[in-house]
Amino acid sequence: MTPHIESKKEEIAPIVLMPGDPLRAKYIAENFLENVTLVNHVRNMFAYTGTYKGKKVTVFPSGMGIPSMGIYSYELFKFYDVKKIIRIGTCGSFHEDIKCLDVVLAEKAYSKTYFDKLLDDGNDNLVEASADLNRMIMNSAKKNNIDLKIGEIITSDVFDLYCDDKEKYRSNYPKRDFIAVEMEAYALFYVARKLKKDAACLLTVVDSLFDNQNLTIEQREKSLNDMIKVALESLLD
């Protein structure tokens, strides 16, 4: 047990899929896993352990933002001996070539947060995903005919659609080809690197300043299902 997780150690699998939303964890458990048990409900962060094609996996939500992801990833890696976490979330496009419903795989996450300084006196704006885990995810996407957009992403402390001035917002970041913006991956990658674990991040693009389409529920669900499938199939590698 930790301050935020009530599960027994043996109830958490060495591999964790991590959506932001607890209800998405429930959706994944109900629609993709077998032999499911609810292993956490502290703070309504519903987590489930089950099997996918015989492989044991836990689906544990991160909540939103660097602080929440920082807590859950740290506790799972450090106190539950979790070896691998794959974040499966949503993001905004940060590049005109990246469209709504694309599935993004993060190579690195960039942030201007103070998380690194506060956690271990670090000073590193850009952290990498696990190359091994990303390779497994790329193989899985290929096998399942799902196109991935691969590149560097931004982990923001502000939901960018709510900032006062979008041009000013973008000018806070270096001029690199970032492809997407979300709010958690940096913390996951930073904690994984610190604790010598593996982490990756798959994202479905749900909003874009470049592409004003209104997504239907079916379109969203299909793209999210594709992303979940890529993540789960990668665990069988």
Ligand code: HPA
């Ligand atoms: N910005 C940050 N996080 C997000 C977004 C976004 O536009 N969309 C989904 N998560």
